[in-house]
Amino acid sequence: MTDRMLKFVGTEKRMPQKRAAEDRRTDFGEIYAEFDPARAQEQAGRCSQCGVPYCQVHCPLQNNIPDWLMLTAEGRLEEAYEISSATNNFPEICGRICPQDRLCEGNCVIEKGFESVTIGSVEKYITETAFENGWVKPVKPVREREESVGIIGGGPGGLAAAEQLRKRGYQVHVYDRYDRMGGLMIYGIPNFKLEKEVVERRSALLAEGGVHYHANTEIGRDVTLEELRARHSAVLIATGVYKARDMQCPGVGLDGIYPALDYLTASNRKGLGDDVPELxxxxxxAKGKKVVVIGGGDTAMDCVRTAIRQGAAAVTCVYRRDRTNMPGSQREVANAEEEGVTFEWLAAPEAFVGDATVDGVRCQRIHLGVPDATGRQTPQPIDGSSFTIECDMAIKALGFDPEDLPGLFGAEELKVSRWGTVAIDFRTMMTSLDGVFAAGDIVRGASLVVWAVRDGRDAADRIHDYLTAEAETALSAA
Incomplete structure (x- = not known):
């Protein structure tokens, strides 16, 4: 083992330099700087190279983290990138936006007592170094294949599948209803977490490698699913989930109350230079307004931190559970608090107050009762605990559900689960339609980008198996 490792005993954990809250509140730039080579090697060298790498076990992609940490500590960056990119199509994106505190870093063996290795920051450093040195190349298949695959959805799952299929020589076409590829990475995640140039750089690389994009193409409106099936040898549904969950309470129809994705999309489009009349x-x-965001996930954190940067007079996040039980990243909560967000834990809205436009959110205090079927404690309202938060703008960040794809696609024979997600055979990842596969959030429900990447990679493997078997059958019949 290299003598550069096992430095966690004498070397403290250090994150990349973070911009001061007063500074970062004023713009949408990323808040963390990049490691310099010396600091990256120092922090990578804290890895204990343990026999059972729990960081890898708890990574949805099973990234070979200990090996690329060791190579980084030795200054062998090109090799580190080769290992990192072997299991991850977007390491520069996952290094920025994965909730490492809940995945790899949260399960680091040295976390108890010495604090975890800064895995995400090193991952980002490796890939940015690779781009700077020209090590990141477009896909060049060994041989071209005649079969084509149509992918519905240009988000992380669809693009990961596209790259994997292109590596095998398939003719890949990605259809997306928006004008840019990237899905929520472009329109949902704010620049202070993921600058859009990072996503656009990767999608451009895929296009250079032969992936064909069909933007502004909505399945069911511009082309039917049946037409795609006739046009391609196989089809992958990777649309993600975009239908905002709503809530039923008095005043929910007042002006000034908006779904989170509408709010975030407007902000991100403005940052991309688009004309956004609603903004x-x-x-x-949110400029000059008292903003209340309802929800406790990463989308809620994106909303509160966006409102701060827009110059809101006050920003309050209302969540019905406590800090420990919130689904969002604890790192994001800490960043939001530094930037001036107020959190009302154990509180839930019971009504929106106002005449035509919302001017307050009436909430009640919550007690966490016995665990439900999922193991989480059930929120229970406390009688007589109501209080009102002044509000000029309310944002509902309650999560996302699947759209009615059979109806939208004009394919009633496409089976869905009782939750509305597309039903698949999990061994083959095929839907109820022959040659039509599905992956990502549209199958598992709203989840993380890293899980979408994993599902897209798995779907590419299953599609390859299917097309290989089809080709062998055709050859035998001939």
Missing amino acids: DNGTLD
């Missing part, structure tokens, strides 16, 4: 006329602009 320009002040409708979706």
Whole structure:
């Protein structure tokens, strides 16, 4: 074992330099700087190279983290990138936005007593170094294949599948209803976590490698699913889930109450240089307003931190459970608090107050009762505990559900689960339609980008198995 490792006993954990809250509140730039080579080697060298790498076990992609940490500590960055990119199509993106505190870093063996290795920051450093040195190349298949695959959805799952299939020589076409590829990585995640140039750089690389994009193409409106099946040898549904969950309570129809994705999309489009009337006329602009965001996930954190940067007069996050039980990243919560967000834990809205436009959110205090079937404690309202938060703008960040794909696609024979997700055979990842596969959030429900990447990679493997078997059958019949 290299003598550069096992330095966790004498070397403290250090994250990359983080911009001061007063500074980062004023713009949408990423808040963390990149490691310099010396600091990256120092922090990578804290890895204990343990026999059972729990960081790898708890990574959805099973990234070979100990090996690329060791190579980074030795200054062998090109090899580190080769190992990192072997299991992850977007290491520069996952290094920025994965909730490492809940996945790899949260399960680091040295976490108890010495604090975890800064895995995400090193991953980002490796890939940015690879781009700077020209080590990241477009896909060049060994041989081209005649079969084509149509992918519905240009988000992380669809693009990961596209790259994996292109590596095998398939003719890959990605259809997306929006004008840019990237899905929520472009329109949902704010720049202070993931600058859009990072996503656009990767999608451009895929196009250079031969992946064909069909933007502004909505299945069911511009082309039917049946037409795609006739056009391609196989089809992958990787649409993600975009239908905002709603809530039923008095006043929910008042003006000034918006779904989280509408709000985030407007902000991100503005950052991309688009004309956004809803933001320009002040409708979706938080400047000078008292903003209340309802929810406790990463989307809620994106909303509160966006509102701060838009110049909101006050930003409050209302969540019905406590800090320990919130689904969002604890690192994101800490960043939001530094930037001036107020959190109302153990509180739930019972009504929106106002005449035509919302001017307050009436909430009640919550007690966490016995665990439910999922193992989480059930929120129970406390009688007589109501209080009102002044509010000029309310944002509902309650999560996402699947859209009615059979109806949208004009394919009633496409079976879905009782939750509306597309039903698949999990051994083959095929839907009820022959040659039509599905992966990502549209199958598992709203989840993380890293899980979408994993599902897209798995789907590419299953599609390859299917097309190989089809080719062998055709050859035998001939």
